[in-house]
Amino acid sequence: MAIINQATKELQVKIVYYGPAMGGKTTNLVQVHDHVQTAAGNKGKLVSLATSSDRTLFFDFLPIEAMTIRGFKTKFQLYTVPGQVIYNTTRQLVLRGVDGIVFVADSQFEKMPENVESFQNLMDNLQSLKLNLHDIPYVLQYNKRDLPNVAPMEYMEFLLNNREVQVPSFSATAHRCEGVFETLNMITRLLLHKFINQSVPQYA
């Protein structure tokens, strides 16, 4: 849960990038880290707990300090989860205290079953933490749109965004930084909407 620290005048928010293995979650964080425009010292180190073959083992972590809102410094902590099926316990740990989620789907046709499975896994893991996806701001990112074998956006919307309330979705080519900031800004916007609408926000 977000921390609003009245003592240090800070708002801390946790955003988790979720999705199937090799979908581009880590690439999103790398691109944000490399291209974000921040004041000196406001961008932390990108920490990756990865295997020797660069697959995420535990999580990637990027702290960024953004603009000040009414005297409060806003600190965003961006996490990714390991996508591989065997690391489900790790995904549950990283989801603890999540405020917003970016679901990074792989647009390649043959990856559709993995996308659907990963989304179902997200809902299951939230349920195990007594959380409900409908209570948490989230956005969808359809990544790898530069590849030749991608599914149409409408088809991906039908598979992943076919609920009572449709959430914002973005096409992206994360390795070229296309769609990365649009996605991040939208989840930020949804999170701030949520804080504004909450009568009693979270404190620390």
Next chain:
Amino acid sequence: MATLPQITEEDIQKLDETLREFNTSADATVSLIIDKAGFLITHQGDSDEFDLTTIAALASGAFMANQTIAGLVSETTFNSTYQQGENQSLFVTNVDDHCLLVVIFKSDTGVGVVKYYAITAVKRIARQLKIARKRAPDESLDLSMLNVADTQYFFRKKEKEPGGKKRQ
């Protein structure tokens, strides 16, 4: 999911006082109170050489992973981890359902001393958090004046000059 209590400036002062006394007694370099989601709540000590934001995120992840492993081997009393280093060591102990105490100390300081004084410190921290939890929230962050439409460019991408050079 249970949440953290409202913590006021007075709470932070008392938590900091506990940490300062603990650092002196246990000869700790720096001690931190962190949320189990990885957020740093407060810290005391000589922290210049440490990236405390990252340490908080990694320490909470490592603690939760170890706790899960302990559960898998039917160990139900798990409440601390100890990383022994050549120069600096790290001790992480449970405070309550939401928080952890992280202690960085010189390796020539015995972990026994740290553990001994941590018992009292943890009790004081937990007590202060309990007081905070009982207190009715009477302050809030007023974000209502914020024009959320402006957050479209909350995070801006660095732009490049037509020639490919980055702007100064």
